[in-house]
Amino acid sequence: MNKNFNVFIVGGGNRLNTCIPVFLKSKLNLSGIFISKNENKKLIKKILIKEKIKIFQEWNSFLRSVNKKSNSIVFFISHNKLIDPKIFLSARLINYHASPLPKYRGGSPMNWALINNEKEFGVSIHELVKSPDTGAILMQEHFCIQDLDYLKLVDRVNEAFLRLSKILLNSFELHWINRIPQDERLASYFHQRKPENSAVNFVSMDANFIHRMFIALPKPLPRPFFIFRNKTYIISSCKIPKVNYSGTPGRVIGNFEGGVVIVCKSGSIVLEKLFNENLKKENYAKKFLKTGDQLSD
Numbered sequence: 001m002n003k004n005f006n007v008f009i010v011g012g013g014n015r016l017n018t019c020i021p022v023f024l025k026s027k028l029n030l031s032g033i034f035i036s037k038n039e040n041k042k043l044i045k046k047i048l049i050k051e052k053i054k055i056f057q058e059w060n061s062f063l064r065s066v067n068k069k070s071n072s073i074v075f076f077i078s079h080n081k082l083i084d085p086k087i088f089l090s091a092r093l094i095n096y097h098a099s100p101l102p103k104y105r106g107g108s109p110m111n112w113a114l115i116n117n118e119k120e121f122g123v124s125i126h127e128l129v130k131s132p133d134t135g136a137i138l139m140q141e142h143f144c145i146q147d148l149d150y151l152k153l154v155d156r157v158n159e160a161f162l163r164l165s166k167i168l169l170n171s172f173e174l175h176w177i178n179r180i181p182q183d184e185r186l187a188s189y190f191h192q193r194k195p196e197n198s199a200v201n202f203v204s205m206d207a208n209f210i211h212r213m214f215i216a217l218p219k220p221l222p223r224p225f226f227i228f229r230n231k232t233y234i235i236s237s238c239k240i241p242k243v244n245y246s247g248t249p250g251r252v253i254g255n256f257e258g259g260v261v262i263v264c265k266s267g268s269i270v271l272e273k274l275f276n277e278n279l280k281k282e283n284y285a286k287k288f289l290k291t292g293d294q295l296s297d
Contacts, residue, residue, distance in 0.1 A: 107192025
């Protein structure tokens, strides 16, 4: 890749903030970047304005600019909406996906990986084609995620994308890049998580699974919640107790280890703080629940 190529970027948030310096330092003709109005980051805009890079916040305007130029490449660094490649007349499209493809295609891959208790994860940079997350892999990195929470995983993912971006851009500049087709036999797909996916059922769910949901879904993501006596409670703080308490699944068995202990399908969990969605109030779990209460009938 050289100055004859017109490079465009679609992105926002921390991932763009992490990777954009690599593009600015490379020998690329960076023609423009699309940042949605919902992700209007002052720092990113400050950098781009200083470097005299054109900023787009209207999608149709960005699309027209890409299609007017020949030899265009569009990097989708962070973009959650599905893209039909046909709307780009001739540009090559490259996507950053936060999973070790072909595993965890689709939405919310980092959340699902933590919920599923994966020990190893990774990131992929691949060609964007009509079928989401199925294009040939250009760069990939694997790493251990054991004992990471969501925010630490986000940092690990962004650091990996930064390293891969440097290698990828250098490869393009040398006119060399290796394309590896994805192995469909290893593919898995997960949907974009919705608020209702965070519903907790203490009777049918294991304690460790509920705790992993909590770790995987920090604010502002839809946090784990349950409904008790027509009131919705969002779990603000919880932990796995040191002692494995037993009893009837879904039953509050007492106040131990700094919170309310609830027996689950397997194991038990300590709820420390809850947010009462109806009252818009957060308090210690013992203020809302008492010993003997039966949750998730």
